[in-house]
Amino acid sequence: MFGRIGRFSVNRPWLVVAMWVIAAIGLAILAPPLKSSTDQADFLPSHYESVRVSKLQEHAFPQQEKAAAILVYQRQDGGKLSEADKAAVVKATKGFQDEKYKTFKSVVTTPEAVSKDGEMALANIYSTKKDVYNEDTQKSVKDLRADRDGLLKGTALKVSVAGPAASALDSTESSGDTDAMIMMATLVLIIVLLGAIFRSPLIALMPVLMILVMFTMAQGLIATASDLFGLEADSSVSAILIVVLFGVGTDYMLFLLFRYREHLRQGQEPKGALIDATSRVGETIASAAGAVIVAFLALTLSTMGSMRAMGPSLAISVAVTLVAALTLVPAVFSLLGTKAFWPSKAWKQAPRNRLANGTGALISRRPGLIATVSACVLAALAVGAFGFKAEFDTDSSLPKDLESVQAMADLQKSFSAGESDPTLVYVQSDGGAKLDPAALSGFRKKLEGVEGVGEVSPAVPNPRGDVAQFSVVLKYRPASEKAISLVSGELRDTAHASAPQGSEVLVGGTTAVLSDIEDAVNHDYRLVFPVAGVAIMLILGLLLRSVVAPLYLMLAVGLGFAATLGSTVWLFQDIKGENGLLFMLPIVVYLFVVAIGTDYNILMVARLREEVGKGKSPAEAARLAVAQSAPTIGSAAIILAGTFGVLMLASNTMLQQMGFAVAFGILLTAFIMALLLVPTVTAMLGSKAWWPNHRFDSPHASGASGPGRAEEPDAADDTVRV
Template sequence: MPDAIKGQERPKKGVAHFVCGRRSKWVVVVLWLAVMVLAFPLASKLGDAQDNDAASWLPGSAESTQVLEESKGFRPEVIPAVVVYARDSGLTPADRQQISEDVAAIKQLRDHGVRGNETRGPVLDRPVDPRAAQVFVPITMDEKGWDRIAPAVDSIRDITGKSSTGLEVHITGPGGTAADFSEAFEGIDSTLLFAALGVVIVMLLITFRSPTLLLVPVISVIVALSAAQALIYLLATHADLTVNGQSAGILTVLVFGAGTDYALLLVARYREELRRHEDRHEAMALALHRAGPAVLASGATVVLGMLVLLFAEMNSTSGLGPVAAIGVAVALVSMLTLFPALLVILGRWIFWPAIPHLGSPEPTERGFWARTGRRIAGRPRATWGITAVILAAFALGLTQLRADGISNADAFTGEPDSIVGQSVQAQYFPAGSGDPLVIITNAPQARTVGETVATTSGVVPRSITIPPGTKPVNDGRVLFEATMSDPADSQAARATVERVRDAVHAVPDADAQVGGGTAALLDAETATTRDNYVIIPLVLAVVLLVLTLLLRAVIAPLLLIGTVVLSFAAALGLSALAFRYIFDYAGEATDFPLFVFVFLVALGIDYNIFLTTRIREEAGRLGTRRGVLTGLAATGAVITSAGLVLAGTFAALGTLPMVAFAEIGFAVALGVLLDTLIVRSVLVTGLFLDVGPKIWWPHRRAREDEPRTPEPAVAGSAVSGGAVSGGGSSPNEPEGS
């Protein structure tokens, strides 16, 4: 009998044994089939439960949110679309006749939510020899919400698309922009699903080198995604959980990325145990017993990290927290139950063509990461020092970060009609005419407040109006609008909002509030800045606590947190340089640093856990130095494979035609690659080797580093020991290599 299988360990009775038991494995699969039958119809309805209204994104305490809510008492909630007509040489009589006919037809679109009696225009850019005209079309926001906008705008476009040759016609304003955003989000679930699925299939095929094995994690992840979407749909419809297009899209990426990572780690350990056990049920039970705690700890850390987002003021950010946490939790359960049950049912042949046979040799001792560890061990201080300096140099790119918001004109990777129309409109009319300020004040002070607004810098003189269809007075309050001279999504317009607010708040007894699209952008920036200062330290605290409890040490977790911060700064710096000089993006959303940090730290901590728990296990038998080298050799390949999969799934966000998603996807993918290829493998290894046993302080292991068994070859213990994570074999190294 080969040495590798002498003294086989028998799995203990427990959850792991139940999941892969000879009969109970079928029970697990049947239970998940029942979940799928119940979940699939509900999962398909998640798009209907999304709430993309402005209030679902903004903080509830924001002044713009309060104006939005109070304005419903004056008029039905509407969003104005602006139809812009332009001919640089001047509108012809035929043009003006065509515009009049268009307006008459648009007013008849009542079935699409158009408020015909309140449609205004055409408004000419000048009374004599006009070159442009604009028509304001209010669209009702009823129970259908944002689902009504895109069809309404499409109907308007069908009417205006028949204009005479040479006459430019565009649909812009809040309604036009909302329609373009709605169309960009349309099919987000399916687009990201197929993109992420494609990435996972390709990466698993490269990693496993088996066309049959990759089907098992793919099936398990799809089941997990459907179950998570169904649960989130139920919570959204019955427990007021906020779900929007952003959180629904990120959910898909998270479930695919995290779920596949867990699958890779379990497969690595299962493959190792199959080389030592003839009975695949025992092999899987031991694989779960040894790798399961690390997978469970990493998944729990991600869930806790996501739940920290509940402390955010931004509704969109706080709503993402539980959505992401549910997704990762369901993926974790699926990968610890359904996935191993399916592997055991299918047997060894599923690994074809590299089937792990009983007693076959371990490839880890001669692997790339074993050789890398030996090189680092030669000069650990120089290795981690040089690596840290390089990462710090990458972080200097932060000077190019412009996370102060993205204007509508820069929000799309392409140039939709509303953005073109916004530019054309600004050539002939006040730039802010399509998205005015909304002011609500007490009736007795309304005249004073109106005069104060009209004389504020940045407001177009004589632009104070009461919108058609608005009650003149509601409970002693008055609503009116004012046009700004700058584009509504510009920094200059935000400054105007601040000046107007300062001015009207100073009017005695007015209780005036200022809202509108620009005010909402300003409030979102303010809330996001606050969230950055609150959420980031909380996430770090959660990660530090988990690492401290898991490793039962203080020095090691502090070192790991330092590498996390350095890795994040380097990823953000490199991303900022890429956005400026490669992709030519105008800037980043205000919540960009927060999202990148949360995803990188919460997900990147997985790799810390997989590596350090293995190091800690091996250090108990071999001493810290050999434990570090063995841990790297045993987990390096599987961590790299997991990182590549996670990076690829986040890169799939780039398939969406929106800059904010593309930037998050790029930065997280780059950060994950830095984390797995450089930080975990080189920086952490060098640090641990240099500091030595003191990394375990205050544990008694900090004072003893003598091997408790004869010193084996660097990675030899991957065959013989009981490791916690990853396993000795690499899923991307062929059998017997």
């Protein structure tokens, strides 16, 4: 099959290139815009309590609104507000109201909105839009910020804007700059590394141009799929999509180009060499891509909408990359011929690779020692994973210099920690009867007795009297670990147990949403990890026709996952002092390191199987496989790790954590696992590694070679023949 695909692409290059360009342009023009959401509550399924609270609130208190943004007034010198300052706050707030911003229904303040220390006053902004994260509301925040200097002129005040709409605006603007920076840094990195590997400007530039076509295709397909199936992408998907396409796309091109160059060195004509290269590495690339795709699709089992949206998006991008690697890449290099390698002459003769040969020889002589040392290094790094703490406040990942982040930090200094965003408790009668005020008063006292609760407002009944609302101010910051533990534990337990007779109690609000997200993520850990692991093992089993090899490969990658997470914990929590790591980081690391890192294990084990199939002893096969595969695995891993490592340049700590974790995990997978641990374990297991395939049980003496130097391995002969 892959031979037929190669012949079609190589013999009809202009047709293939035209089809790709037309499809990319068509999707760019016709595809709907990609929707995005930054509201964490949007990503929870409807059965969670915090989501049920939102629906109850809409039904019982339709007139009640949550502020889209908050104006935080302070004196410029940091002192207490005078009576004149308080009057200026009222006047400025009325001025903002009179400006009639597009989506702002009202801007209001009250005398009670002054902090107890007298240093701060607040005003709430209410939107005409139910979705406070929409673009029009963000534009209104931007316009208000532009007008504030004029409205505060002649006063001693300054005002900052915090709240959901302001955070969304700052996040969007920060993300836009980040995406552009990541795209540029990734392009420069790939061009420089490809140029250094092949010493050819055309090979350095052509993959980048092809990946840009793939990126356009993938974005159009993702937007179309999102529109058809109602998915909302998380705001960080675009940055991740860039590095996935460029990293994985470059990997697959390297697999093909190295084998193409090998056939050229053997004297084949360019078109024939390209067809043979596509035929030989097609199954390997397809298997590697298949492992990545099924791992990403496992995210559709997640209870988190953000992960369910990310999974198909990334799976689509890898599928586009796979098709391009087998069609577009051969077509383009068919048109270029050997001119693609100009001005380098290295494609004519294979250089010696002393480092790869030396590593292979060492592995052949001391497999037990190398396996032990490799496993110990990974195990030592994995110890850090026990200190992992999940951070569920995604706003905490935003740069600290953003206005909305600074304003919220200032607000929480003058007001009690939970006052800016209280937890909401609702009591609803079962049959629609009116609630008993005395029972509600007793329920309130029960809530006030919970350790960690600051204040509980009196019951506020709805017009029908069958639902009552309590605002519960916690002593902790709403998104903190203590607040989440309190709401998910004692507060909810007490509220449910103390429900007045004939009523149901529901606990909601931001802290409750984060508590439910924590529960959803723990569910995903228990479901997504095993499903993705089993799916990848099945692909490995089909490729290798073995039961044993996939088992120890997945055990090795699992150890690599733990080592990656442990290293990230040590860097960001212990060294940089972060409160915790992004709550979904373990899932992202697991999928990227296990799935993408499996590419290198596939290359290595398939090469080992090939050498054993030629009659080599297990030790000799390991030596030759490492000597032959090290240059490709090393080059591909450095480029892939570099593209993910670019995320560390972002100001968003979530992307920094993700960039380091995946980049470091890829390097561990390539250089310790694929090049050291996997070949040594395979050599020690011998024919047992391929059970129940008995084809490799008895190596033929005539095909074996001594333990000396490798049989002139081609530094480019690094892809596997399967």
